[in-house]
Amino acid sequence: MTLAGPPAWGAEAPSCRVAPETFEHEPALSRTFAALEAGGRVTIVAIGGASTLGRAAALESQSWPARLEQELARRYPKATVKVFNRGVARETAAQMHARFERDAFAEKPDLVIWETGTTDAVRSSDVDAFMEVLQKGIGELAERKMEVLLMNPQFSRRSDFIVNFNRYIVTLRGVADISEVPLFPRHEIMRGWAEAGVFNFGVTGKEQRRELAIRVYACIGQGVADMITRKPAGEPAKPSP
Amino acid sequence: MSGVGTVGGSDRDLRLDFFRGLALVCIFIDHIPDLRLGAFTIQFTGLYDAAEVFIFISGYTAGLVYGRILQSEGALAATMRIYYRVWQLYVAHVFLFMMFMALVGHMAGALANPLYVEEFRATDFLREPGTAVIMALTLRFQPAFMDILPLYILLLAVLPLFMVGLRRWWWLALLCSLAVWFVVQTNEGVNLRAYPGPNQKWFFNPFAWQFLFLFGAYLGWARGMGRDGWISNRWLFRGALLIAGAAFLLRVNWTLHFFYDPIPALAAKQLWPSLSKTDLSALRLVNVLSMALVVATLMPRTARFLSGKAAWPLIVCGKHSLHIFCLGILLSVTGHLILNEFGTGAIIQGLVAVGGTAIMVGVAAMMDWFPGGKITRRAKTRAAASGHGGAKQ
Numbered sequence: 296m297t298l299a300g301p302p303a304w305g306a307e308a309p310s311c312r313v314a315p316e317t318f319e320h321e322p323a324l325s326r327t328f329a330a331l332e333a334g335g336r337v338t339i340v341a342i343g344g345a346s347t348l349g350r351a352a353a354l355e356s357q358s359w360p361a362r363l364e365q366e367l368a369r370r371y372p373k374a375t376v377k378v379f380n381r382g383v384a385r386e387t388a389a390q391m392h393a394r395f396e397r398d399a400f401a402e403k404p405d406l407v408i409w410e411t412g413t414t415d416a417v418r419s420s421d422v423d424a425f426m427e428v429l430q431k432g433i434g435e436l437a438e439r440k441m442e443v444l445l446m447n448p449q450f451s452r453r454s455d456f457i458v459n460f461n462r463y464i465v466t467l468r469g470v471a472d473i474s475e476v477p478l479f480p481r482h483e484i485m486r487g488w489a490e491a492g493v494f495n496f497g498v499t500g501k502e503q504r505r506e507l508a509i510r511v512y513a514c515i516g517q518g519v520a521d522m523i524t525r526k527p528a529g530e531p532a533k534p535s536p
Numbered sequence: 537m538s539g540v541g542t543v544g545g546s547d548r549d550l551r552l553d554f555f556r557g558l559a560l561v562c563i564f565i566d567h568i569p570d571l572r573l574g575a576f577t578i579q580f581t582g583l584y585d586a587a588e589v590f591i592f593i594s595g596y597t598a599g600l601v602y603g604r605i606l607q608s609e610g611a612l613a614a615t616m617r618i619y620y621r622v623w624q625l626y627v628a629h630v631f632l633f634m635m636f637m638a639l640v641g642h643m644a645g646a647l648a649n650p651l652y653v654e655e656f657r658a659t660d661f662l663r664e665p666g667t668a669v670i671m672a673l674t675l676r677f678q679p680a681f682m683d684i685l686p687l688y689i690l691l692l693a694v695l696p697l698f699m700v701g702l703r704r705w706w707w708l709a710l711l712c713s714l715a716v717w718f719v720v721q722t723n724e725g726v727n728l729r730a731y732p733g734p735n736q737k738w739f740f741n742p743f744a745w746q747f748l749f750l751f752g753a754y755l756g757w758a759r760g761m762g763r764d765g766w767i768s769n770r771w772l773f774r775g776a777l778l779i780a781g782a783a784f785l786l787r788v789n790w791t792l793h794f795f796y797d798p799i800p801a802l803a804a805k806q807l808w809p810s811l812s813k814t815d816l817s818a819l820r821l822v823n824v825l826s827m828a829l830v831v832a833t834l835m836p837r838t839a840r841f842l843s844g845k846a847a848w849p850l851i852v853c854g855k856h857s858l859h860i861f862c863l864g865i866l867l868s869v870t871g872h873l874i875l876n877e878f879g880t881g882a883i884i885q886g887l888v889a890v891g892g893t894a895i896m897v898g899v900a901a902m903m904d905w906f907p908g909g910k911i912t913r914r915a916k917t918r919a920a921a922s923g924h925g926g927a928k929q
């Protein structure tokens with residue numbers, strides 16, 4: 296099972312489209328969506344780890360935040376969209392939270408996308424402390440009227456025998472639920488791609504792996520764009536508990 | 537339900553084996569992340585999960601068994617027996633660690649994947665197996681599924697002291713245990729350090745979990761001494777029923793929410809922060825003890841169900857809990873591997889769950905039938921009667 300040639304990103308795009316039902320019950324990002332529709336300035340900050348930084352793809356313009364920016368700009372040509380990539384490899388949620396002031400608040404963003412959980416799982420951080428810092432960070436962003444989108448760890452077929460990701464993925468889901476913020480279920484989406492054969496995450500060649508990273512990041516960026524630009528179907532689907 | 541038991545095989549409280557067996561099967565299923573069935577294991581019945589049930593019953597059984605030995609053979613004999621068990625658990629822990637390192641060796645290629653390689657550099661410490669081995673031997677390294685045995689080892693190690701305390705001033709021993717649990721609840725960060733630091737702690741905080749285990753040991757000891765009459769108090773039962781019932785309904789509501797999001801999860805926002813598993817929060821503790829009382833009252837030890845065929849598979853697993861626990865951990869890893877390689881469809885999920893459980897029951901049944909190479913009393917008698925057994929010496 297090897298990749299059949301190096302297909303262009305555009306040609307592959309439809310197959311990795313995330314089903315709209317995936318986000319059906321996630322709370323809407325209505326202010327960011329309204330700002331995009333209005334065609335004004337829209338600032339997004341992506342705080343995360345190595346997969347946000349996108350080093351596996353070699354160029355920063357191939358990371359998912361860059362792809363998100365390209366995608367939103369394409370869909371809303373009138374809006375001025377800027378996505379800041381604030382990925383730093385191997386940081387726990389607490390370390391990311393510590394640089395909120397400098398990396399996120401300073402840009403006065405409409406939306407902060409917080410990709411986290413991987414390093415906490417690798418280092419098996421205290422789950423309760425992980426939950427607390429997530430809630431604290433979400434609270435601080437809400438205070439500043441910034442919207443939040445959480446993103447969970449990547450799917451990796453084999454590494455989760457060595458690292459217990461599940462605990463942190465469940466915690467992220469729970470925190471998103473009780474804080475009523477949306478979660479981009481990257482882990483489940485990537486697992487879906489692996490199962491449907493959209494991507495073969497097991498490729499071994501150096502060049503093939505880089506191509507894989509480029510394409511996966513493009514699809515993630517597109518998925519996040521889909522999630523942000525959902526048409527608000529009446530009221531937010533989620534009733535408050 | 538109370539009263540001094542008679543010595544002998546018929547005295548065995550099959551409820552302990554049954555529910556411990558059930559907990560073991562649930563731990564196997566809960567450890568496979570993508571198994572939907574996980575929502576319907578023991579955790580479906582309240583705010584606790586199989587870990588609490590396993591630790592509580594293990595404490596109860598230990599209190600019952602070693603309490604009697606303490607009474608008849610003295611403190612030294614009881615301590616020796618307990619430490620023999622600690623040794624067995626320790627060997628099992630080391631065995632699981634070996635399996636883990638083998639897995640790491642096998643999966644090393646997966647960690648080199650560029651999508652993850654940057655993130656996984658944090659697992660670099662695994663390239664220093666020497667340190668990892670030392671950390672595992674000193675119970676500080678507790679990867680993926682290796683966190684409950686270190687807890688169990690530590691709890692059993694302090695049991696002799698607690699048992700001796702029980703015999704002199706049972707209330708003081710209990711109070712000390714409760715006080716330590718309380719300190720954990722009111723002070724952040726009271727826990728043992730884990731590897732690779734710097735802020736890593738034990739997933740099962742032993743200072744908190746000791747209370748559930750030792751309280752169970754106290755109850756088992758009291759039952760052995762015929763001092764647990766107070767448990768059949770009617771008002772105590774009513775209170776427990778109320779708590780367990782309310783928690784059950786709440787949990788059903790949460791499970792419905794999990795499967796169908798528009799159903800609101802009642803009180804989730806308020807309760808979530810006070811459901812710490814690491815620190816065994818008060819809600820979890822009270823809930824699991826209430827449920828234990830309700831179940832023990834509604835299902836007497838003479839219940840016909842326990843001697844029937846339906847209960848047998850779980851009872852036989854519970855009887856050989858240590859071996860079946862280790863087997864369950866290995867089966868979880870295997871099941872996880874299968875789901876990841878062949879997809880998470882309903883049929884595969886069913887096969888993994890049913891197959892794994894069948895293997896656990898099968899191995900337990902085999903152990904029951906073949907007593908580990910030891911010569912049984914009956915075989916000895918038979919050998920002595922025929923005259924061959926003795927002649928060979």
